[in-house]
Amino acid sequence: MQEINQNLAEETGLNITHICLPPDSSEAEIIDEILKINEDTRIHGLALQISENLFSNKVLNALKPEKDVDGVTDINLGKLVRGDAHECFVSPVAKAVIELLEKSGRIGCGEPRSRHCTPAWATRAKLHLKI
Secondary structure (H helix, E strand, C coil), X not given: CHHHHHHXXXXXXXXXXXXXXXXXXXXXXXXXXXXXXXXXXXXXXXXXXXCHHHCCHHHHCCCCHHXXXXXXXHHHHHHHHHCCHHHCCCCHHHHHHHHHHHHHCCCCCCCCCCCCCCCCCCEEEEEEECC
């Protein structure tokens, strides 16, 4: 998957940095790495690729909402639920559902639903554990 992401990034002009933590990393170590990424102005978005047992609110909400490209922080999810999707990042799955509902006429098309499209100059980091 990492190679596919790298190839897609190169095709679109994005820079992707993979940050691989050991599989036995603690929640605190993962949060520390996320906090470093939050402060790195060269990184504009973060996609977390960690095991399900590490997806805690503490880990997910350590990420700045403006760098949350998957829309998993409480702030981004809250905006999506309130109908303010145009003000947050929306997960690809949720975005696809919204588009299907719009195309089927189940919800109205209004302003853009997401900033999920990343500008070509953006750099995105992926944080995942090798297992």
